[in-house]
Amino acid sequence: MIATLDDLDVEGTTVGVRVDVNSPIDDDDTLADDARLRAHVDTLAELLERDGRVAVLAHQGRPGGDEFVSLESHAERLSELLGQPVDYVDATFTDAAREAVRDLEDGDCVVLENTRFYSEEYMEFEPERAARTHLVEGLEPVLDAYVNDAFAAAHRSQPSLVGLPTVLPSYAGRVMESELDVLGSIEETDEPRVYVLGGAKVSDSIDVAWSVLEKGLADHVLTAGVVGNVFLIADGVDLGDASSDFIYDQGYWDEIDRAADLLDAHGDRIALPRDVAVDRDGGRHELGVNALPPGDGESAMDIGGSTLEYYRRVLEDAETVILNGPAGVFEDDRFETGTRQLYDAATDIPTSIVGGGDTASALRQLGVEGFSHVSTGGGAALRMLTAESLPAVTALENAPQQPAADD
Numbered sequence: 401m402i403a404t405l406d407d408l409d410v411e412g413t414t415v416g417v418r419v420d421v422n423s424p425i426d427d428d429d430t431l432a433d434d435a436r437l438r439a440h441v442d443t444l445a446e447l448l449e450r451d452g453r454v455a456v457l458a459h460q461g462r463p464g465g466d467e468f469v470s471l472e473s474h475a476e477r478l479s480e481l482l483g484q485p486v487d488y489v490d491a492t493f494t495d496a497a498r499e500a501v502r503d504l505e506d507g508d509c510v511v512l513e514n515t516r517f518y519s520e521e522y523m524e525f526e527p528e529r530a531a532r533t534h535l536v537e538g539l540e541p542v543l544d545a546y547v548n549d550a551f552a553a554a555h556r557s558q559p560s561l562v563g564l565p566t567v568l569p570s571y572a573g574r575v576m577e578s579e580l581d582v583l584g585s586i587e588e589t590d591e592p593r594v595y596v597l598g599g600a601k602v603s604d605s606i607d608v609a610w611s612v613l614e615k616g617l618a619d620h621v622l623t624a625g626v627v628g629n630v631f632l633i634a635d636g637v638d639l640g641d642a643s644s645d646f647i648y649d650q651g652y653w654d655e656i657d658r659a660a661d662l663l664d665a666h667g668d669r670i671a672l673p674r675d676v677a678v679d680r681d682g683g684r685h686e687l688g689v690n691a692l693p694p695g696d697g698e699s700a701m702d703i704g705g706s707t708l709e710y711y712r713r714v715l716e717d718a719e720t721v722i723l724n725g726p727a728g729v730f731e732d733d734r735f736e737t738g739t740r741q742l743y744d745a746a747t748d749i750p751t752s753i754v755g756g757g758d759t760a761s762a763l764r765q766l767g768v769e770g771f772s773h774v775s776t777g778g779g780a781a782l783r784m785l786t787a788e789s790l791p792a793v794t795a796l797e798n799a800p801q802q803p804a805a806d807d
C-alpha cells in the first residue's frame with residue numbers, strides 16, 4: 401500500500417519532491433520543451449498551497465550527453481508555471497544545498513541541481529545501499545518527508561529514487577498516483593484488448609509482446625515501425641538491404657530469432673504490416689509485402705495504406721487499446737501518415753492508453769489527441785505493461801510508516 405499526498409500532513413513540513421523533468425534541451429543548454437514540467441505542476445502547487453516547504457530533485461540527461469545540463473532554466477520555467485518565485489541552487493546535497501533547504505519557509509520552493517552531476521546517481525543500487533550514498537546521507541537530515549512523482553524514472557534504482565524512501569516517510573505524488581492507477585490495472589480493462597507496438601526499441605517491445613501474449617492480456621498485437629520490420633523479416637519477408645542494415649546497426653539482429661519464436665508460439669494473435677512505404681525519387685511510395693524487396697537503398701519507413709485499413713478493422717472491435725512507439729519515421733512529413741492515422745483510429749476506442757515519451761511528443765506534434773491516458777513514462781510504462789515491478793514503486797511500498805495526516 402502506497403501513501404499519497406492525502407496521507408501527508410503538509411503544513412510546515414520540508415518535503416523532498418523527486419520529479420522527472422528530463423527534457424529536450426536547446427543549443428544554449430536551456431529547456432526546449434516544458435511538457436514534463438507541466439505534468440508535475442499539480443503535485444508541486446498542491447504541496448505549496450498546503451504550506452509545505454518544497455525541495456525539488458530531478459535528473460536531466462545522461463553523463464557525457466548533449467542534454468546533460470543544469471536545472472537552472474527548469475527552475476525559471478517552473479516559477480512561471482507555478483506563478484510564484486522558485487529558487488535554484490547549484491548544489492544537490494552539499495552545505496549550500498542544505499542551507500537552501502533549511503532557509504525554506506512555508507509555501508517556498510527550491511530546485512536543487514541535476515542529481516546526475518554526482519556519479520552515484522547514475523548507478524543502480526539496492527535500496528539499503530542507496531540509503532548510504534552521499535546524496536541520501538546529505539539530504540536526509542534536512543528533509544521531513546519524501547514525495548516521488550517521477551513515474552517516468554521509476555524503473556531506475558538510483559539513490560534519489562530508492563534511497564530517500566528507505567530513510568524518510570514517503571508518499572506518491574499525483575502523477576505517480578495516476579500512472580499507477582491506470583497502468584497498474586491493465587488486467588481490469590475491458591476486452592478485447594489490443595496492443596500496438598511500434599517505434600525503435602525492438603527488444604523492449606518483444607519483451608512486452610511475449611509477456612502480454614503469454615499472460616493472455618492481449619487479444620491482438622499489431623506491429624509497426626522498426627518492430628514491424630523485424631517481425632516481417634522474422635516471417636521470411638525480404639525487406640531489402642537498407643532496412644536490414646539499419647536493424648543490424650541498431651544491434652537488433654538477434655531479435656529476429658526472438659520474433660520468429662514469438663510468431664511460432666502466438667502467431668495467430670500477432671498482426672504484421674501488409675505493406676510498407678519507402679522513399680522513392682524523393683516521395684512516398686507504397687509497396688505490398690508481395691512486391692518486396694524494395695529497390696536498392698530503399699528502406700521501409702512507415703506502414704502503408706492496406707496495413708492501416710487492416711489494423712483499423714482490428715481496432716474497431718477493441719474495447720481497450722495500448723499503444724507504444726510511432727508507426728514510422730514521423731519526423732519526416734512523408735512518413736508521418738501511419739502514426740497519425742493509426743493513433744487517430746485508437747482515440748475512438750473506449751479505453752486508449754499511450755506509453756512512451758517520444759510517442760507522446762510525436763502525438764503533440766501531429767495534433768492527435770483524445771486518449772484516455774497518455775503516460776509520462778517511456779521505459780517505465782513499458783515495464784509496467786509487462787506487469788513487472790518498478791524499483792522506485794517498490795521502495796515507496798516499503799517506505800517507513802508515517803503518522804496519519806491530521807486533516
Ligand SMILES: Nc1ncnc2c1ncn2[C@@H]1O[C@H](COP(=O)(O)OP(=O)(O)OP(=O)(O)O)[C@@H](O)[C@H]1O
Binds near residue numbers: 725731757778
Ligand atoms: N520504420 C522505421 N525506420 C526507422 N526508424 C523508425 C521507423 N519507425 C519508427 N522509427 C523511429 O522510432 C523512433 C521512436 O521510437 P521509440 O521506441 O524511441 O519511441 P517511444 O517508445 O515513444 O520512446 P521512449 O520510450 O524513449 O519514450 C522515432 O525516432 C522514429 O523515427
Ligand SMILES: O=C(O)[C@H](O)COP(=O)(O)O
Binds near residue numbers: 422552777
Ligand atoms: O526519460 C526517461 O525515460 C527517464 O527520465 C529516465 O531517463 P534515463 O533513461 O536516462 O534513466
